[in-house]
Amino acid sequence: MDDILKLDAETYKELMKRYMETRDEQSLYEVEQASKSFIQNNILPDEIVNMHIQALEELYPSLSEDIQYSMNFLLEAMIAYGIAHQEYQTLREKQSELKSEISVAASMQETLLGTTKPDIEGIDIGIISVPAHQMNGDYHHFIKGRDGSLGIAMADVIGKGIPAALCMSMIKYSMDSYPEDVMSPKAILNSLNRVVERNVDPSMFITMFYAQYLPSEHKLRYASAGHEPGYYYNAANDTFEEIETKGLVLGVTPDTAYPEYEMDINKDDMVIMLTDGVTECRDGDRFIESEEVLEVIRYYAHLPAQEMVNQVFKHFERLQEFELRDDFTLLIIRREV
């Protein structure tokens, strides 16, 4: 460190000498480069002032005392900058450590909560889920039943980031443990409600929409635990309808009942499931209306379901200037035949 300082002091002096003689731009450019190397070598501002003082003394031995004292005064004034700079350096290192730890956690979460979009004949599925920060507090899961039915869970923890993400792992593993004969939406929500009520801090809420699609009967059974309402697109009338449900968010009371509903899905109809990160997108300071989401979906409705959700996401990502405020999850199922 001392060696580097000495070397830098020598370079600084030479550059300064040349500049005083020639006043050329070249010297100024070189001192700019030197200044960058000072930063790289953690040379503090007070040390640079000191280099300047030393250079002055060597180049102008007869310099007035007043100037010398004033330079010492400047050096004192730079001390606090030096410490603040060092603190800033340390905090930056810490921040990048934290970031890399979180990114390990995030990729672990992805593995833990991973789900594959199933291929089912006659229906087209599109899904997109993008976290606002590194970890996702939204959750969706596909379960293909042996009877050919498709179970779809979509959940949102109120709050985002790491606590939300941890909570989701619990939900997933509870669901994995259910035997297949209790896969009705009502039964799943009843049981998850008890798990959440027992295991999760009361200040944390989880909403969930659970749907079961029966391809052979073209029926959708569903129940909701206080989740953002989904939409049904009626192709024959070209209209969107809100899917109305009753049911309290998970974990409030142990004996909440979740009514189950059923609807027929005709050819080209769509079911849209989402989280509030979609409906509460913001355009500047204004929350968008849910009609706007539906308009955008309608605009892209001619595309395959996956393309459609991707395009809708891109639209709202751009609207929010590429900075999501909440986790964004959107799922669309369309009956093809």
Added chain:
Amino acid sequence: MKPQSCVNINKEWDIVGARQLGRDIAKKIGFGTVDQARIATAISELARNIYLYADHGQICFEIIDNMEHKGICMVAIDVGPGIEDIGQVMEDGYSTSGGLGAGLPGVKRLMDEFDLQSEVEKGTRVKAIKWVR
């Protein structure tokens, strides 16, 4: 070891007195301008901590001069409220610093050796040494 010289810290003005004494000692031992300024800044931080949190206390200076090296050792002592969570006050960006890099982590950076003992409701003792390079 040379005899100690101490400065009582009772009012803000005493901080200046402590800096002055510390700087004079540092100059005498042969510290350069940069190190003198750093030592003075460290003294300010220690003295301000006493003035702000413990009401009164003392800063003592000692010259260390042995075969291997020369340096200045300063000890700040108070019988104030003490520090409950030392780890926390030593953490960057915490407490009084507010991005100024000040506080005890700042003192640790400015000096070569640093030691801190504190007991709640009994007081705090900070020792810091800087060696002549």
